[in-house]
Amino acid sequence: MKRxxxxxxxxxxxxxxxxxxxxxxDAYPSKPITAVVPMAAGGSSDLLARAIEKFWPxxxxxxxAVVNKPGGGGVVGTEGVVRxxxxxxxxxxxxxxxxxxxxxxxxxMPYDPLKDLxxxxxxxxxxxxxxxxxKSEFNSIKDLVAxxxxxxxxxxxxxxxxxxxxxxxxxxxxxxxxxxxxxVPFSGGAEATTALAGGxxxxxxxxxxxxxxxxxxxxxxxxxxxxxxxxxxxxDVPTLRELGFDVATWGSIKGVAAPAGxxxxxxxxxxxxxxxxxxxxxxxxxxxxxxxxxxxLGSDDFGKFMKQATADYAKLIKQLNITID
Amino acid sequence: xDIFSGLISGFSIALTPINLLFAFLGALVGxxxxxLPGLGPAATIALLMPAIYVIxxxxxxxxxxxxxxYGSMYGGSTTSILLxxxxxxxxxxxxxDGYQMALKGRAGAALGIAAIASFVAGTIGxxxxxxxxxxxxxxxxxxxxxxxxxxxxVGLLMAVTLSGASVVKGLVMLALGLLLASVGLDPISGKTRxxxxxxxLQSGFDFVTLAMGVFGLGEIFYGLxxxxxxxxxxxxxxxVWPTMKDWVASRMAILRGTLVGFFIGIIPGGGAVISSLVxxxxxxxxxxRPEEFGQGAIEGVxxxxxxNNAASSSSFIPLLTLGIPGNASIAMIFAALLxxxxxxxxxxxxxxxxxxxxxxASMYIGNVMLLVLNLxxxxxxxxxxxxxxxxxxxxxxxxxxxxxYSIQGQAFDIYSLVGFGLFGYLLRKLKFEPGAMVLAxxxxxxxxxxxxxxxxxxxxxFSIFVTRPISLALIGLFAVLAIxxxxxxxxxxxxxTT
Numbered sequence: 030m031k032r033x034x035x036x037x038x039x040x041x042x043x044x045x046x047x048x049x050x051x052x053x054x055d056a057y058p059s060k061p062i063t064a065v066v067p068m069a070a071g072g073s074s075d076l077l078a079r080a081i082e083k084f085w086p087x088x089x090x091x092x093x094a095v096v097n098k099p100g101g102g103g104v105v106g107t108e109g110v111v112r113x114x115x116x117x118x119x120x121x122x123x124x125x126x127x128x129x130x131x132x133x134x135x136x137x138m139p140y141d142p143l144k145d146l147x148x149x150x151x152x153x154x155x156x157x158x159x160x161x162x163x164k165s166e167f168n169s170i171k172d173l174v175a176x177x178x179x180x181x182x183x184x185x186x187x188x189x190x191x192x193x194x195x196x197x198x199x200x201x202x203x204x205x206x207x208x209x210x211x212x213v214p215f216s217g218g219a220e221a222t223t224a225l226a227g228g229x230x231x232x233x234x235x236x237x238x239x240x241x242x243x244x245x246x247x248x249x250x251x252x253x254x255x256x257x258x259x260x261x262x263x264x265d266v267p268t269l270r271e272l273g274f275d276v277a278t279w280g281s282i283k284g285v286a287a288p289a290g291x292x293x294x295x296x297x298x299x300x301x302x303x304x305x306x307x308x309x310x311x312x313x314x315x316x317x318x319x320x321x322x323x324x325x326l327g328s329d330d331f332g333k334f335m336k337q338a339t340a341d342y343a344k345l346i347k348q349l350n351i352t353i354d
Numbered sequence: 355x356d357i358f359s360g361l362i363s364g365f366s367i368a369l370t371p372i373n374l375l376f377a378f379l380g381a382l383v384g385x386x387x388x389x390l391p392g393l394g395p396a397a398t399i400a401l402l403m404p405a406i407y408v409i410x411x412x413x414x415x416x417x418x419x420x421x422x423x424y425g426s427m428y429g430g431s432t433t434s435i436l437l438x439x440x441x442x443x444x445x446x447x448x449x450x451d452g453y454q455m456a457l458k459g460r461a462g463a464a465l466g467i468a469a470i471a472s473f474v475a476g477t478i479g480x481x482x483x484x485x486x487x488x489x490x491x492x493x494x495x496x497x498x499x500x501x502x503x504x505x506x507x508v509g510l511l512m513a514v515t516l517s518g519a520s521v522v523k524g525l526v527m528l529a530l531g532l533l534l535a536s537v538g539l540d541p542i543s544g545k546t547r548x549x550x551x552x553x554x555l556q557s558g559f560d561f562v563t564l565a566m567g568v569f570g571l572g573e574i575f576y577g578l579x580x581x582x583x584x585x586x587x588x589x590x591x592x593x594v595w596p597t598m599k600d601w602v603a604s605r606m607a608i609l610r611g612t613l614v615g616f617f618i619g620i621i622p623g624g625g626a627v628i629s630s631l632v633x634x635x636x637x638x639x640x641x642x643r644p645e646e647f648g649q650g651a652i653e654g655v656x657x658x659x660x661x662n663n664a665a666s667s668s669s670f671i672p673l674l675t676l677g678i679p680g681n682a683s684i685a686m687i688f689a690a691l692l693x694x695x696x697x698x699x700x701x702x703x704x705x706x707x708x709x710x711x712x713x714x715a716s717m718y719i720g721n722v723m724l725l726v727l728n729l730x731x732x733x734x735x736x737x738x739x740x741x742x743x744x745x746x747x748x749x750x751x752x753x754x755x756x757x758x759y760s761i762q763g764q765a766f767d768i769y770s771l772v773g774f775g776l777f778g779y780l781l782r783k784l785k786f787e788p789g790a791m792v793l794a795x796x797x798x799x800x801x802x803x804x805x806x807x808x809x810x811x812x813x814x815x816f817s818i819f820v821t822r823p824i825s826l827a828l829i830g831l832f833a834v835l836a837i838x839x840x841x842x843x844x845x846x847x848x849x850x851t852t
Contacts, residue, residue, distance in 0.1 A: 070400045071685030079693055083407045097400060098762060100557025102539060108553060136545075139553060185811050191543055213499075213810045214542055216803065219685070223678045229498030230811065242677055246699045318695050 057117055057295050058091040064122045064285075067106025069099040072217060073155055073238045073321065074123035077283050080315050081122065081152070084306045095122065102190060103128035104139065111140045115288040117295035121146065125282025125335060127193035134343040135192055135352065148335055149285040149296055150303040151326035153316070155236035156280040157198040157255040158263060162228055163248050170206075170253050170272050173232065177208035184210050187225045187233035189218040194281040195234040197342070197351065198255040201276045202269060204349045225249070236281060237262040241320040256280060261322040278345065279338040283321075284331055300328045357484060360703075364711025367413060368719055376409075376418040377716045381723045384425015387441075389433060389735075393757055394442055394562065395426040396682035403690065412694035413712040419690060420670070420713055421720050423683045424476060427626070427666045428724050431468040431659050432735055436461060437750060439570035443561055443796045444626035444662035446789055447634045449569055451647060451654030458650050461739055463596045465732040467604050467652055468659045470596070473725040475612040475660035479667030480717045482616050487671050494620045494672045494680075499807035500818050504828035505621065505628065506800040511835055512631040513793040515638065521843060524790050527781075531791035534559055535798025542806045554766035563758040564795055567771045568788045570754050572778020574747045595732075596652070604656035607637050611660030619665025620672060625680060626665040627796050633661035635835075648787075667717065673698050674710060 064082065068074040078095045085093040098106030103126055113119040129142040159170070167173045177184050184203070188196040191214040203210030213230060215221040218239040225233035226248050233240075237260060243249040251266045257277040259268055269276045285303055287296060306312050307325040316323050326334055345351075367373060387393040399419050409415045430445040435452035448468065455464040497505070513531075514524040537548045538558025549555035596604070611633040618629035637657040638647045647654050672678040677699030679685035691698050696706055703710045738746075758767045781788050812818035820826050 069685070070396070070682070071679060071689040076689055076692060079403060079689065082404060083693070092404070094404065096763070100539075100762070105553065105557050183813060191540075211810055211813075213807050215807070216541055216799075219679060223495065224498055224807075226676070226678070227495035227498050242697050242699055245697070246677065246701065315693070315695070318697075319692055 061091050062093045062118050064093050064095050064120045065106050065110050066097050066122050067103040070097045073236055076319050078122040084312050088302045088305045108139055111145045115290035117291050121286045124284040124286035130339050130342050134346045145289050146286040147289055147291050148331040149287055149328055150300045151284040151331040153283040153321045154280055154324050156260040157195050157234050158240055159234055159252045160240050160249045161232045163250055174206050174208055185230040186210050186212045187221040187230045188212045188214050189221045190214050198278045199234045201349055205274050205276050238320040262320050360711045364715030367708055367712035368715035373414055373417055376414050377421050377720045378723055380418045380421015381425045381720050384422040385429040388426035388429020395423045399686040406690050412696055413709045416713050417716040419687045424666045427663050428472050428728055435464045438573045440565050444630050446792050447630045447658040451651050454650035461736045463600055464655050466596045467656050469728040471608045471656045471660040472663040474608050475664040476667055476721045478612045479616050479664040487675050497621050499804040500822050500825040503804040503808055504825045506797045508828055508832050509628040509631055509797050512635040513790045515635050523786050527790035528794045531794025532798045535795045541803040560761055563767050563771045564774050565792050566754040567774025568778035571775025575779035576782045600652050604652050607653040607657040608660040611657035612664045615661030615664030616668045619668035625669055626662045629661040629665040630658035633657040
């Protein structure tokens with residue numbers, strides 16, 4: 030009980046005593062770290078961040094506090110981190126999301142997601158899964174393609190947001206399969222899956238964390254995964270490539286980043302802690318229950334991976350001639 | 355497990371000292387943030403998340419968060435009535451007649467009836483939830499984009515009827531509200547609109563900032579003008595309790611508001627707001643003295659306050675039975691359940707009966723706590739009106755500024771708060787009703803998004819709105835209301851000219 034009250038007080042205090050002027054302290058971290066999630070609370074990025082927030086104090090003497098700054102598809106909160114002091118006390122959780130890897134190929138950005146941020150560690154990849162309602166007549170991607178070609182009708186598709194990782198993967202699939210996929214964007218994955226569950230659209234796309242609960246509840250059937258290899262959270266679902274459609278994307282990547290110019294030893298400290306968390310059996314258990322695979326990469330490898338993923342998305346967008354108009 | 359034994363076991367969980375304590379804490383914090391303008395339940399729950407990890411039993415954590423959520427619905431009416439400051443979208447309507455009652459020295463009666471209406475509606479809402487939760491949950495998912503569009507359009511029509519005398523002024527306010535709502539990210543194409551290169555505008559204006567500026571600050575600026583009048587309202591607080599006459603006038607309004615709120619609250623998105631609007635419009639229509647609405651009619655407080663509380667109870671239904679969070683606060687509770695290793699959905703009742711029934715039982719207890727907590731405070735809150743304007747005004751300005759800054763942590767929101775305040779002052783001078791604008795601002799994204807989603811689904815054909823039964827019924831309701839409203843207006847004009 031006392032512990033609860035203490036945490037209450039600490040949280041209230043931490044929220045008031047926001048990062049003041051930072052001292053060049055000899056031992057990092059000397060005060061609580063702010064981790065910005067540029068997405069709304071309750072979404073898949075937020076859940077991942079909350080899981081890290083919970084395990085962080087186990088490996089660090091200072092807590093890590095998650096702050097949600099949604100808006101502008103993630104740009105607003107991320108830009109806040111880019112413009113903050115590179116001292117390791119303001120981090121970005123969710124690095125590698127749609128607005129980092131997809132958006133730069135589609136529109137002008139107020140910052141460069143590759144140059145203005147230092148990759149710290151990769152934690153997870155949220156793949157794009159194509160699903161349909163449990164009562165749908167489509168039992169496979171082949172059924173869907175055959176139906177669309179025979180009837181010549183468009184396939185209405187629920188996606189979380191326009192020009193996000195899900196929208197792009199489904200649009201790309203439609204172009205490769207030669208069928209008319211009409212993506213209907215909602216304001217986030219939860220709303221899109223709800224509309225699909227209500228039977229208002231034919232198919233939908235979503236990340237495993239959003240759709241597995243619906244699959245378990247018997248409302249959805251998973252048809253395919255748009256990853257280069259199968260998703261560990263859905264081992265029975267084939268990839269689009271296995272089914273003969275050459276479409277593979279990196280989905281939405283979830284990592285940690287710091288503003289460019291953050292000292293190397295600080296980046297190393299954070300990366301080491303994230304690595305320890307990613308190896309913690311209890312963390313792995315929690316992530317499994319959230320349907321988010323833990324796919325850790327260290328700072329250097331994650332940097333290379335981000336460059337590759339951004340280039341792959343740019344190539345896909347150019348090949349398929351996708352614009353956001 | 356049948357309902358009765360489920361509920362008994364639920365009470366045995368909810369009545370343990372630790373759960374009672376957390377239900378009380380939730381109710382207390384909820385009331386406090388409801389009263390403080392700007393601080394909302396979603397932000398508070400997000401802030402408390404780290405504390406929630408520390409609580410071992412999932413049911414205790416959810417009891418706390420649920421308490422904060424429905425507690426804030428109780429507190430939200432307080433500042434609407436006393437200071438014309440709605441803390442959240444669902445209490446915008448309460449400002450209209452509540453504040454008028456306060457100006458007439460009946461603040462006590464308004465606060466009292468708001469608390470009683472909240473209690474009655476909240477409790478009936480939970481009874482409804484206990485009995486029918488799984489059955490009605492299916493109804494909610496039947497609301498796809500076309501149905502949501504039709505519902506939101508009915509909501510907009512209701513918002514215009516708030517404008518009182520002039521329908522034209524109401525329509526102007528409606529258009530302005532929709533225009534303000536279109537600032538920021540286009541929900542369908544993902545492009546930014548009307549941001550003029552300002553980063554902060556990319557996410558659009560914030561509702562709380564707009565409402566606090568237009569209502570609260572606008573009122574203060576207006577008050578500055580009449581420097582002779584040194585108080586916000588009269589020193590006379592008046593009788594604290596509703597009279598027998600008030601009670602007779604309100605009881606049916608409370609019941610109607612409860613029904614409206616319960617059913618509209620189940621629909622994901624905008625439930626509480628639309629329900630308070632619909633309830634207000636219904637009361638105005640059935641009233642024998644509709645001209646009193648906008649002048650301090652007690653039914654105009656009782657109905658909407660009942661509706662938003664019933665909606666807050668029933669919005670738990672889609673979460674607990676389908677795993678679908680309908681609004682931001684419920685989404686936080688959804689996240690907390692997941693972190694605790696519980697997946698909300700159809701299996702929740704079977705796999706975690708302790709959580710399902712424990713939370714429901716604690717909501718019965720919480721509502722009683724809220725009534726006990728709030729009724730004695732009515733007199734105290736009403737005393738606030740005795741504080742001289744010279745002290746009260748700067749305090750309100752400070753609190754609204756903190757409130758608006760705390761939402762996104764950016765100074766830009768404070769500037770827009772002041773801008774909206776000046777605009778609100780102008781509206782008061784020109785006798786426009788800002789309620790219609792603020793509500794159009796809330797409904798705007800729903801109207802636009804669902805309309806464009808529907809048209810994408812239908813390949814551009816508008817027939818989608820009339821070929822689906824629920825949508826057709828709502829469009830029909832809209833037509834009937836619009837025609838009868840115009841008939842009333844025309845008849846009035848005819849009478850006055852002859």
